[in-house]
Amino acid sequence: MLRRCLVAANWKMNMTVSQALPLAAQLATLTSGPLAEIAVAPPFVALFPVGQVLRPSGVALAAQNCHALSAGAYTGEVSAPMLADLGCRYVIIGHSERRQLFGESDSFIHEKVKAVLEAGLYPILCVGETLEEREHNQTLEVVSKQLQANLAGISSGLGAKLVIAYEPIWAIGTGKTATAQEAQEVHAHIRGWLQQLWGETSKQLRILYGGSVKASNAEELMAKPDIDGALVGGASLQFAEFSAIIEAAKKAMAHKK
Numbered sequence: 233m234l235r236r237c238l239v240a241a242n243w244k245m246n247m248t249v250s251q252a253l254p255l256a257a258q259l260a261t262l263t264s265g266p267l268a269e270i271a272v273a274p275p276f277v278a279l280f281p282v283g284q285v286l287r288p289s290g291v292a293l294a295a296q297n298c299h300a301l302s303a304g305a306y307t308g309e310v311s312a313p314m315l316a317d318l319g320c321r322y323v324i325i326g327h328s329e330r331r332q333l334f335g336e337s338d339s340f341i342h343e344k345v346k347a348v349l350e351a352g353l354y355p356i357l358c359v360g361e362t363l364e365e366r367e368h369n370q371t372l373e374v375v376s377k378q379l380q381a382n383l384a385g386i387s388s389g390l391g392a393k394l395v396i397a398y399e400p401i402w403a404i405g406t407g408k409t410a411t412a413q414e415a416q417e418v419h420a421h422i423r424g425w426l427q428q429l430w431g432e433t434s435k436q437l438r439i440l441y442g443g444s445v446k447a448s449n450a451e452e453l454m455a456k457p458d459i460d461g462a463l464v465g466g467a468s469l470q471f472a473e474f475s476a477i478i479e480a481a482k483k484a485m486a487h488k489k
Contacts, residue, residue: 234488235438237454237461238395239481240271240294240356241468242324242442243278252278256285258471262478264290267485268461270478271322272468276310283319294322294356297330300343302351312351323348324463326382327358328401338381345382349390356395356463357382358442359422363402371400372421379425388430396422396439397463403443405465412452412459415441419458447476454484 247255252274264270273294274282283293299309315323325348326341341357348355359378361371375398383391398418400410410418419439426434441453442463453459461481467473 234485235436235460236267236269237481237485238269238271238438238440239461239474239478240273240322240324240397240440240463241474242273242294242296242327242463242465243275243469244296244329244465245275246469247274247278249278249281252282253285255469255471256282259291259474260286260289262289262291262475264292265482268478268481273322273324279315279318279320287319292321293319294324295320296324296327298323298325298344298348300340300347302347312347312353316351316353320353322354322356322395324356324358324397326378328360328399328404332401338378342382342384345386345394349386349393354393354395356397356440358397358399358463360399360401360404360443366400366402371418375418375422376425379422379429383429388433391426391430392433392436394437396426396437397442398422398439399442399463405444407444409444409449409453410441412449412456415453416456416458419456423458445477447473447480450477450480451484454481455487457488 271292271294273296295315298312302311302313325344330336345355359375361374365374438460440461440463441459445462445464446467
């Protein structure tokens with residue numbers, strides 16, 4: 233089954249609004265198509281203006297995070313319904329930086345996944361292992377435990393809206409990248425795990441790779457049968473590099489047809 237790949241830009245805590253708008257205007261010239269979809273996740277303060285620039289194009293708006301509740305006395309937080317109202321399509325949930333730097337637990341991430349789905353949005357759920365866990369051959373065990381905890385009780389109907397991003401923590405922002413074969417092994421394991429959970433639904437779910445993705449390695453990664461796109465960090469802040477990654481994705485997907 234050929235799945236439409238997704239290339240998502242995670243700008244993290246970069247770009248003021250004045251810096252974001254020119255880049256958004258460039259990104260709005262790119263075309264999503266039958267082979268590849270494009271999404272951009274700017275910081276919260278830039279979501280509305282960037283969304284206005286992207287709206288006429290086929291580029292989807294994404295958020296980098298959200299709270300698990302829809303409203304309440306949670307100063308500084310942003311809810312999934314607020315993001316839906318802004319025109320977001322995707323929300324990144326459980327990124328390793330949220331897990332490690334901000335102490336987000338698997339149970340809290342589980343509540344966030346449910347909140348995003350209830351708001352009619354598409355979660356991009358991140359999973360991945362540390363360098364120590366990989367060196368102790370615990371990668372598949374760690375990823376399985378994260379999936380088990382983060383997706384507990386979610387039906388296959390709602391699960392059909394899910395995107396998984398495998399991001400080995402040791403590869404994020406380090407310049408190190410899992411080899412295409414290493415990434416494929418984990419992606420295949422994730423798809424097999426999802427098949428046990430949701431059956432045929434697993435065949436249509438997209439599993440992205442994240443972790444120092446760049447134009448030079450994107451095509452090799454996405455040519456693998458279970459790698460359906462990329463969650464791109466630093467390289468997404470440069471239009472030439474990010475657009476080259478998108479072209480590499482389209483080329484890889486064309487070869488899969």
